[in-house]
Amino acid sequence: MEEQMKKWLEPFSTTDGKPSTLATMQEQVKEWIDQDKIDVFLGYKMVQGHPLPHFFTKSNLGEVDELISGQARYSLEKIATKIAAETPDIKIGLMVRDCNQRALNVLYVWNQLNPENVETIHLNCCPSKLKKHADCSYLEPEKAAVYKKKVGIDNNMDVEDAEAFNMEQRFQRWMYEFSKCIKCYGCRDICPVCFCKECSLEHPELIATGTLPPEIPIFHLVRAVHMGGRCIDCGLCEDACPVDIPLRLLYRKVNATVQDEFGYETGTHAGQSPFNLLGDEVTLEPKPL
Amino acid sequence: MDYKIIPSVCSYCGTGCGVLFQVMDGKLTDTLPMKTHPVNEGKLCIKGWNLHEHVVSDKRLTTPLIKKNGEFQNASWDEAIQTAAEKLKGIVKAHGPDSVGILTSAKITNEENYLAQKFARAVIGTNNVDHCARL
């Protein structure tokens, strides 16, 4: 356990590779709060040996000394979205890694957060030995199911690897994964870019209720389709999945299609608009979802 | 503006998953799985994810009740406790301590279970204490 704790306490480094200190980050946060640049900062604090999300405000400014980078990732931007929905003018500071920033970009373009009300402190990703894009410590052999060789889809596969299976194998392996589903809705509940008030997954005419596994593959495919142009490949869904369904891979495939067809690069910057994805002639009015 | 994240334990089944309660200005708004918890490692089932909903339900009781002429009436705690104590004392006096049964609960805490059985044994004077382990 102590080993594990140490890992979570590792100091972060800046993007240019220079080691930085927690102190720099803490100073910045204090300054922002002190000068009313932000009302609240979302970061992490060690609580009884566990890195937990924590809110830092003027009333607990002293606690900023306990602010840590916390390698257990939570969806701080989802929390921010909920706060902003309650208190639209609130100014929020956030600790962000690459994935959080991509999520913020999506939330900006979908009008769920106002970039003018958000300040960020950037952290390096936690590099994974396994592969370049796997920018988080969760994708380590012990955590991810790299042992799924005979059945299912290994969580560390690339889209290309998964597509190397013949059609029948592909279908069987994905159906194996989906049939494990315990319908916790954790993939949606944890998702930083899932903010709809009504969710298709809960539409009884679309997906029957009350059974385990849920109706497959439709349950997962409906969610996958809705992830097109939304998913920022943070991996939180897969990390929250109790039965290790390789959701990240599934959504990566969907998003690749969106990129190929429309040149839309989900989450890369806040300049693009999803509302004219199909071209200038088709303009969808933004409306509350 | 008062936002808090409070670590706790899910109160549905016996697995004991670590949860985080999200509290905004004193209101319980969300439940998150605790990432580093030894039991659930950042995952929850459908019940755990919605744990807060049973807490904030408008079906919650908000005050003690005493039935008078077949109808429940709101009562103060002093009145409810005094009435309960007197009636229990009366029954113990008339029929003995073994005429009282206590069902403690698999939903309440260890501390509360400890007090409930102590109450049965030391206060009422009976071992008629059980709970739904069998059910």
Add this chain to the structure above:
Amino acid sequence: MTNSIEEIEDAACIFIIGSNTSACHPLIARRVFRAKEKGAKLVVADPRNIQLSRFADVAVTQRVGSDVALLNGMMHIIVKNDWHDKSYMEARCEGVEEFLASLDAYTPDKVETITGIAPADLEKMAELYATNSPASILYAMGITQHTTGVDNVKSVCNLAMLCGNVGVKSGGVNPLRGQNNVQGACDMGGLPNVFPAYQPVTVEANTEKFSKAWGKELPNKVGYTITDMVQAMIDGKLKALYVIGENPKMSDPDQNHIDKALDKLELLICQDIYLTETAVRADIVLAAVSVAEKDGTFTNTERRCMKVNKAIEPLGDTLADWEIISRLSTAMGYEMKYDGPEEIFKEVTTAAPSYAGMSYERMGLDGLQWPCPNPEHPGTQFLHKEQFTRGKGLFHAIEYLDPAEMPDAEYPYFLTTGRMFAHYHTGTMTRVSPHLDAEQKNGYVEIHPEDAAALAVKDGDTVKLSTRRGEIQVPARVSNKVKPGLLFVPFHFAESPANVLTNAAADPVAKIPEYKVCAVKIEKAA
């Protein structure tokens, strides 16, 4: 559980019997899936085709209430093939000979006539369990809620000891407890025969010790179990019932019987967070707080005592259960004065030796697994490591007995009851939760397509179910989850309460009612 949840992942074989794990203990099912993907063998025995059945190397649907025959049959095959762990049995167990002799009669053919399991499947189950070590057994109420519940549990233990699987990492006998703190409620002495930490009330030294500690002469006669209480109410012996956080009207078997019992009470006090079906009947209702509004500890199914932390202030004019009990006690002339749960917990550690080494500070957020006898003790990941708690592991010779009620001409179907994944127990918590309610809004009865066709019942049709106790109307769910001749009703729904139908016949020792088997008639509702 003898072993811990995380250990399940590293078992070489997992045998699940009488537990719909993915629906009722989903985060334990997670470990089963992972074990399977790491190469473990999976054996599932359940009267219904559960979600985990489709992942099993061998899955069988034994007839409800036939578990002793199934387990004896497996052991018969294991012994016959010499797959058992003789050195373990010799070194660590006793009662071996009589037990082994009792298995002789349970030939695969005989077992098939009782359980409906084909000999080849039984053979495979026995082989997988016995030849893949360590093997872990998971069970739940499917094993215990029978008139032969104790026999079932003893048979499960026999199987585990026969193959040397008790006291080893990733092995063990692992009952999955259904309520968040049912383990703790038992540990704390919320039982009619024991003080905290299972110290019998009938042992004079215990009664003396607690009398001294609590400053009051204590009774040494075993009290009523919950099932005894109902009869004592009917008989007029039990006049007052104080119910804390339970809903016996919905959860006890034979609801019409319970109703009569409640009618006879002079005083019913209910302490709850909702006005439950039982609380409606109360004379006094004490409004308690939920898990989010108080501090304290819960002990999970792997004996892990964990800290619960207050997140919000009590809603309305409500009080924590410990405060209510303390106030009531003080009002009755026995002063209970505590600053808060931590002070009570300190008293618990003096009363329960298995908790003696625990404190809120030591527990942190990870908790501590009992036994934890002193402040230096790290807690216990799995039990019976060097030797059994009682010394030698005792084998029991167990004979199969029929359930209390078998189908006949009048009530030709088997009925079994249980939970579904989105709801919980009597539904008080889940049915007021919008997301859970949306998942399943009403009760249902699962019926096999063949049976449905014979009765001309279509999916969604309302049917009438009746037993010797009562009748309910409920929509049919035509499903292959059940076999022909078996019906399943979840017990969460007050509009179609399964426990109007169930049989109150109970295990003679554990007094656990036979919720899992009774005889039922089904008709299309008029």
